[in-house]
Amino acid sequence: MAGKLSKVASGIPGFDEISQGGIPKGRTTLISGISGSGKTAFSAQFLYKGITDCGENGVFVTFEEAPADIIRNTKSFGWNIDKLVKENKWAFVDVSSDDSGSVEVGRYDLGAFLARIAYAVEKVKAKRVVIDSVAVLFTSYQDQGVIRRELHKLAANLKKSNVTGIITTERQFEDRQISRYGVEEFVSDNVILLHSSLSSQGERERTIEVLKFRGSSHDSEEVPMLVTVEGVVVYPRLKPKPGGKIFLQKISTGIKGLDKLLCGGVYKNSSTLITGASGSGKTITALHFIVEGAKRGEKSLFVEFEESPDQLYRNAASFGWDLEKYVKKGLVKLICHYPAGLKAEQYLKLIQDTVLAHKAKRIALDSISDIKRIYNERKFHTFVTGLSTLLKMTDATSVLTNTTPQLLEMKEISETHLSTAADNIIILKYVELEGRMHRVISVLKQRGSKHEKDLMEFEVTSSAGITVLGPFKGIENLMNGTARRILQMELGNGRKEAERDFIAEAAAGKI
């Protein structure tokens, strides 16, 4: 009999995704949350965007903040409610501090309240109404039965005129009780909960959850919500598509010797973790990967947390790569953004939007450790989970770098959940051998493929970047950093030359 409940766009980015279409049309939806959970901002945005994006005029009934305060507070979102009021698109019904200090004698109803709302709806031909927040009614009037009855009547009136309503109410605590007075939720078939808590770092963390939409499907997950400079934004969790494509094709990392270790490169759509101490060559490995893509005309994204674009250009230029040219050509997109400026959800969304819009085939992220340092553990986990879901959703191949505090810390790799998320793990490392520092590269794991297990020496030169030289044969304990030669063996010519150079330079007093 009843068709699918139709919905109107909420005007809150991300919300229509979790609510599968927005706010139920011609119905009244209850939004409940503790103080500071974002109820006013959410509902004001519903009204504002309704006017600016959908051409649906609105009425804002305010119990708590005076209209002037709402107009002023939302200026920081870049909104001009004042103008909409003048254009007769937005009407306030100001009921803040009304009826305070009045005496109750006998029976009454809220006839004037409903008449004022009806008048305002008529005046601007409203399609949306917000009442923020009805909790005040429960403290202003003694007869709660009257309030409940009048709210029912209000919801019925709105439904009759096909007006979409939002009623906010207060929760006292983050507990099982939906609303403070325990009756509000019976007014509406649709309930949205806003949660708010302080993190261990004293940061306010908000989430949103659609508790029920009668006669309509919706996600039941609690997802992050932020009040940003552009208003309220909801961040739905990425949903991995089951049965994703599996690629058997391998692509080059841009480093010949590494491709050889990987038996032909990394699988397309795989993710590779490059782990090593600071200065071990992670950024340049990531650059190799991106430049290789650009040379092949593949689009890529480079996410860099610590360096500015100019630093990155200079870095690349020192190996003879014109990264700036690739960026200008549109082959490479850069996101150089220190994580602290954005919340984890925002950062993930930025990466997601860029990857999807740019259709990046290669993604490098340098480094995931910066994310770990900035955000708390829970947010970091959310970020990594979201990122790996995103990477699997696309057909992009990715390289993530991870900075280990020193030497090789296996514990560090597994702790971050990165080891299971990554298909391939490559270790970069310095070792000391007979009074000299050597650079080591090795493939720890490659999912679905065999790979060479050798520890290889590599060098970094300005002409070629990373060049893999050859295996360390006859040496043990390399990974502990206290390598020892177990057999005198002939090393490659390259090594011999290097040693000769070293001796020559030492003799010349350069070292």
Place this chain on the structure above:
Amino acid sequence: MTAKCLLKLYILKQKADFQKAIETLKSILETELKGLYLLEVINVSENPQQAEEDRILATPTLVKVSPPPVRKIIGDFSDKEKVLAGLGLTTEKKEKVSPG
């Protein structure tokens, strides 16, 4: 008392019992303030704007506009003493003297 007491009564005429509330109120006023008051009756469904200006939500609401202070009584006026007390017109004068 020299100046007349100025009163506004906000009602919703759709309600069946609005007439009874008016009568109850008038009988109180006629016994206690005969010739000393002016009562204006406003139907909120016809004059929502005026309800807006006077910030009325409940019906019936009686507003004593003057003499100051402004006072509001909500309900059907079924308790005469409470109505008079609410208007600040109660006959029994029990001045509170704060000690010290």
